[in-house]
Amino acid sequence: MNLPYQENLPVNLLAACFNNTSATYKFYWFLSILERVELGETSIDKNHLFAEMISHSWYTVNYFHVSFGKQDKLQQAIEKIKNEEDLTIDADSGSIIKRLSNTKNRSTIKELRYFNSEVPHRFLSPWFKADNANLSLQYSQAYTNNCLYALFKNHIEINPVWVDYLKTNARMLKDFCYWNLAIYLQTKNPSVPDIPNKLIKSPIRKNLNEQRKFWNIVISEMDGVDCIYTNKRLVVGQYAVEHFIPYAFVSHDLIWNLIPADPSFNSSKSDKLPVLDKYFEPFYLLQQNAVEIIQLKAPKNKFLQDYLTIFPSLEKEHLNYQKFREQFQPMVTIASNNGFEFLKSY
Template identity: 30%
Template sequence: MSETSARPAIITISPPGRRPIPFLRTAELGTVFRDTTSSYKYFWLLAIIHVLPEFEAPLPTERLVREMIVRAWAAVALFRLSLGRVDRLQDCVRSLQESSGLPPRSSARRLRSALDAWGAFPKWADELVRFVPGRFLASWFPQAARETPYDRRGSRDLMAVSDRAFGKADSGPYRLIEMRDRLLVELAPGWRDWLTANQALVLGFAEQQLARYLQARNPNVPGVIKKLELPRRRSLALARIRWAQIIDRAGAEGLVDIFSNEALQERFEVDHFLPWSFVVHDEFWNLAPVNPATNRSKSDHLPALDLYLPRLAGLHADVLRQPRLPSGLAEAYAGFFGVSPSQLSGLTQKWIEERYSQLVRPLAQIAANQGFPAHWHNVADTGDAQDFAREGGGEANGLIASRHYEDYG
């Protein structure tokens, strides 16, 4: 009995006018991510999907590795997610980021150009293809996978099994061809057509499984599903309109930049107190109007909490005291504070400040653990920051340390 005789082949019928697709064992795709200890298989499948149009002929594995790095870039470089303790793909991304100096929001086009010019890429490509191209086929050849060690030799054994089955009823999705110093990937007959016809379905499956994998390794991080790729263009236009209305209602006293204490200029910008690349939302409670110079300086840093968190809370306490709060904004505040909209008018400034401390400090600690730069302060506040540290303030002893003040000043 052949290794795969216990599993029936899946028959896919092409639409009229298309070339018939042979028997394909597509059901095995559902098991490729069982018992994964690293991210390689997820990004390997995502890379295959991305380069499908190029698979008219066998492709070098380096081509797929390049796409693996591009797909992993946002999760590692921008959102600072962990791909696993011993995951070498994330080490590769960090090495590229360090050597190239590319900003975290670099486009895929810039990343590919940097990879083409990166002298260390061949070494990384060789390391990343030692196991994954062969071990990815284990779902199609489980017996061979059980009988071979999880090393380069075992991967080569799986390569041999897949090569013998290539194009037959028990074929896997591809075979690997060794040619001089290169390893090529050739899709089996019918697989390119099937993957193309079902691309959205397979892509959604791969991204869902990757999100589950990443959430397990970043258990307290918000919005992991939104951190699989570079963000698309976003707009804070509504938030800016709301802040402009709030500033206008403040009258002669006006509002100040909570970080510089300077009066807000007409061309103010909207800043995320906790970096957007950590929270991946534009909830109003995390926003503050700031001068453009402040926004550029703060970037994706975590502010010094003992200095600025009371100011953020005080700013939003002032907003809540204004009349005619829009119902959508009231509901957003109520959801953040854990109260009903009708209770907002009765919240004291001290309660609001303490609630901000309870809710924001743990999030800031998680972000700091991920590697987001912490303890940022405006240059003008340097002396205040040092005073807090000398007095045993939270910033000297850890981000999550909390002090409750009788008077926040």
């Protein structure tokens, strides 16, 4: 993916900012700059940018549990700030930025100011040797080599020659940044699925009405089923469609990971992982019955195709207990290693 070309601007140097990255800071720093420039700001307070860095990465760390790497201070800062500021994992970006931009909490201020020694001057490395922060201030204030911005103690000033370019191409520049960020984070999370869709909080989750129709057929044919968690009898119209492995990890609604569940339990389960030794057998039996019933009653049902994403066919020898469990065990292990908690005995 290439950045839009503009004559007399060193766009190649802007692209080079994301070469040889060893942390997520530069990605979120640039995304934060773009947000402010889109709002018409060219003189931007550093603390506001640091707060935006936290807000942009908040959902990825707290909800999806994507690892930024053991040495990444941004992830560590988020975990500390969440506790210090009593912010929820689904706090919206505006609330986070407002809270952090005006915080008086010394611990939070310390976490934010850490990035002042790591990000603003190092981002300018493609334009000039930027290891020395003091020299970087001098070079940047002279807009050496048409660098992106000038550095000052508490703020940055966007180089006037870049302002129109940033505004005009903001969407493409963000896509370029997220594309590089996704590649970087995939190397840190090689077994975690769908990293690109875990970088931005989706405003609306898709409903599961179509999947519910699938399970309505199964439940009707079986004259009701028992919730695998609470043993409550479930009938059509009185159950929730539940992700066995949390959506926050798998990031999809494929039918082989969905089952009917007690609605009150489903809301309390949240993004907890199931203990396979306790819950996998009843989960498997329910799925096995579902495949057999749908193949008989609605053989053209599109959701049967979902099973073919993990199995070569719908024959019994491929859908046996051991083969099915072998698909789930690695996911549970990886999710647990990334910070997802296990469901406690119900």
